Amino acid sequence: MKGLILCAGKGSRLYPFTYNRPKTLVPVANTPLLQLSIVKLMELGIDEVGIVIHPSQETSIREKFGEGQALGISISYIYQHESKGIAHAVKQAQAYISDEPFLLLLGDNLISASLSRLKNDVELNEAQASLLLAEVEVAQDYGIAEIQDERIVGIEEKPVNPKSQLAVLGAYAFTKDIFNAIDEIRPSKRGEYEITDAIQRLIDQQKIVSYHVTDQLNIDVGTMDRWLKANQKLLSSDVSMNRMHSSVRLENCTIVEPVSIDKDCVLKDCQIGPYVSIGEGSKLENCQIENSIILNGVYSKDLPFLLKNVIIGDHSIITSVQTDEGVNEP
Template identity: 45%
Template sequence: MKGLILCAGRGTRLHPFSYSQPKTLLPVANHPVLHSCIRKLCEVGVHDIGIVIHPSHVQIPPLVGDGSKFGASITFIEQQVPLGIANAVQLAQPFLRDDPFILLLGDNLLMDSLHGLTRVFTSTQSDGVVMLSKVDRPQDYGIAEVKEGRLVGVEEKPEKPKSNLAVIGAYLFTNPIFESIAQLQPSARGEYEITDAIQSMIDRGYHIAHAITEGKYTDVGTIDRWLEANRWMLTRELGDTYRVGATSVVENCEITGPVLIGEGCTIKNCRLGPYVSIQDGVHLENCVHIENSILLENSSLQGVAWKVQNSVFGREAHLQGQTDDSSGVFILSDKSSIQIPHFNKEDV
């Protein structure tokens, strides 16, 4: 069995951060989401992995390498034009050949392992398996219709959903998927939809099974979802504790976990947490309170006399200022800078 991870998306909802790097490399609990996908595949014994990337995503190959650090072998496949998930799978056919394969979306983070997916495939001897999860707003997802325990239909963002079981971006397919993809027409948004390919397999009489996950999952596709994923991954890894990199200096700080601090950081006179991820080389000094935030490499905050929360600071972003007690929310992209002067209430 092989693995396929799709990383060619543009990530427009995560601008400005996805201008400078693919969204699949954005860190959650200080690890790129893509690394989590690779580890999930290796956990179920899948070590021969293809990664579909856009030619502009030059950062991905150096950060992943040949896969040996994960115990995997990595093959990169280019998708020149983002024409949808099914198109990306079709481009990967020469790599996948006739082997069954697990398909993951590179910006999706799953709490559960993929063992449920593989167990269902083995026990049902099916032609494919789709991972599903119950959702509150089925109109926002690809929705599965299940009758008598059997998957009979899949519809993308239906106005009148036939269930609350959403397709969440983890699949297992066999070779017939390629014939279905070859017969597809572009959808209204100009893409070749994997849900249409799955429906085609069902219509042609193939058995598509399903596995339902109870664990948390999210696509890290917006700032809010990124922060949410960071919260539950920090909780899973650290509980209510905190971890500080061996080469970092932390002085006179109050820390409420979970908080994760990378290497080479200098943090003085700050209150941190809960739910804060700090990557390598960050400098924090005299910050009243930072919580539920992500600070990327080499960012710095100094003299911040108000509570910073629900915020993301990009690489080398810099915030400095003094002001009266208040509340601040900031989304700073890479190499941004904000300096806030001190002022008195009577000045405003």
């Protein structure tokens, strides 16, 4: 079985942080989202991974992961030149996948559930597809599965009148049959080739489409708020894990776990946490920070206020501003 991760999206809702960084390289607890997806596949023994990218993203992603040697896997890069939907992205990988079953992940999703049951469905249980589902509050924002007698009988992308609250998450297992199904669908009203339409085609052809419902963490890291939430949840997932690099220097600091502090950071007279990630090479002095993401190379000193629920960009400089006596602050 191979793995396939889709990474070609622009991440425009995370601007300005994704102007010069692919969305799937934004860090959660100081780990790029794409790396978290790769690890999910490696947990299942998958060591051949295709990554679908826009050509403009290749330099950044290849610089981080190369051909996968450092992780002990083989990574291949596949181009999607135009953003025409998930099914279109999957189609670009047909030659790479060939006749093998594969696990498909959306590279901007943080998924905690094990994917072993999806893998087993297509490898051992003769299913042509297997989906990870979860109950959601606003079904109109997702692809929604209709279930009857413990079988998926229908699936619809962002329905006006949803037939359930079970949403399709960003994890799927497929056999090669999905490629024929993609060939038979047309663009949706929003001009995209929807993976939900391709799955519906499998259902219409009486193919076996299995599913598993999870109540574990799944977050589409597509907005600032969800990025902060993902950071908080991942830090909380294993509070016993030491996420402070050995090169970090602390002087007179209070650390409120869970936090993640990357290499070569220097902190003095700070109170950090809970739920704070601080990127590589940052230098902070006399700061108080909670539930925030500080990216690489940030310099901050003598802040008279609490930094909370914020994301600070790479190499930002934040210091207090002294005002002349008698001049009112705005």
